[in-house]
Amino acid sequence: MVTQAEKASIFQALHQQQGAFIIPNPWDQGSAHLLEILGFKALATTSAGYAFTLGKADGQVGREQMMRHLIELTSATTLPVSADLENGFGDAPEYVAETILLAGQSGVVGGSIEDSTGRADDPIYTIDVAAERIRAAAEAARSLPFKFTLTARAENFLVGRADLKDTIKRLQAYQDAGADVLFAPGLKTRDDIAAVVSSVDRPVNVIMGMAGVKLTLGDLADIGVKRVSTGSSLARVALAAFIKAAKELQDQGTFNYADLVIPSPQINALFSQNTR
Template identity: 55%
Template sequence: MTQAASAFRALHDGPGAFILPNPWDVGTARILAALGFKALATTSAGMAFALGIREGQATPDQVLDHCRSLVAATPLPVSADLEKGFGDSPESVAETISAAAATGLAGGSIEDHTGDPDRPIYPFDLAVDRIAAAVEAARAVPGDFVLTARCENLLWGRDDLDDTIRRLQAFEAAGADVLYAPGLYDLETIRTVCSAVTRPVNVVMGMPGATFDADELAAAGVRRISVGSALARRAYGAFIEAAREMAGEGSFRFAHRAMGFAEIEGHFAARGP
């Protein structure tokens, strides 16, 4: 796994931007690997959907078990969406990173969203202290671990770009390897964020609103492009649409759009039974 972590870090050195897709189980991880992607990232929402729970309700053991299964699914490096970590304090974040690294992950992200809708974003100093603790823990693990620091302002009603950049810059100063502010809404804003920091920036596509292709994002300064829960939501959307057709109409027209066995299984052929 040290080799995978080193390969993951090298992807961030460029040139250009690479796509980091987000599988939610072993099968989707293996399909993405067969399609030629160079690294994978978990999706906390996709994992939760597969468990039949809401995002943020998974236990630490469930999260770590999920990470182990995706790490073992392919030879590719895997980065994990670790949400806020397994607690609010810097110490709990450090413990999260140590436990996550022990699963064989090549990296992971910690966000400044509290999980509490009444106070959704950690105060600035605490948010920075949490990232500093995560960095210290990441540097202490055997091998390498690419730490991504996330500012969640734009997803939680705090449309304050100045504060978002201030937080990302502070996370960079604390030692974060990758910076990430989900919800950036246009190329000019993305360009502004990328030019305000010196570490690689991750941008998520697949959220409601404008989408841009990889070349456009690379030209704006983006180094890494993820899709979060978008693949899982697309798949669950198709499933629910088909189920509603059966429940509401008693028809099965959806099956005409189903992919055949041979095409699906072709993605798993290299791994054997």
């Protein structure tokens, strides 16, 4: 059995190797198990994808429920798992630090903290407050008995503030505050991504799986990106297929979606593979 400390070392090494790696985002135990079988080296959770499984919108899952999810998901795979910890589930740096400690107890070996407040009228913490929250998270991470990889997220582009200069300034502040990986979700162009990579000296994560963005893993590696996640896009493409099939039933009374399904014996064979 792979220990949490061993998983943490493996995860850290992935960020130090040449090139870039994909860290896909499962939304439940089954999708985590399948992604391991398919050969990925590490996984990251998706707060939105998990919320959808509960019939909720992103941001509507509390910390206690999310920690239960992390325990369940890490139990389904031997791979290193990094957690989407949203904004730490609270404003105060002390609360964010507590979230990191709880995540560490859940079985994950890393996690991300956003600078988004979750409030529509004031969606982003000031840079000083945001950096203090990352500093508290980093101190908590360093107190764990294994190497916890802390990712700091600058959310400007996701809340309608496409300010690259401010995004870079924020990532630099989070780097100084102790983040191990830097992440600005929503960057879509080669030039914007290259500007971020060249402005920091920590591994950079980008998110792909966005409509209209055609950059490949090779393209991103050439730019200098280290890690590529998929956010909730895998969960949403699964839901898209489900909704399309359901609408066919409702609107047309036909069952042509069955032409695209994977046969049950094939699915059973996949889930019968023991990765633990």
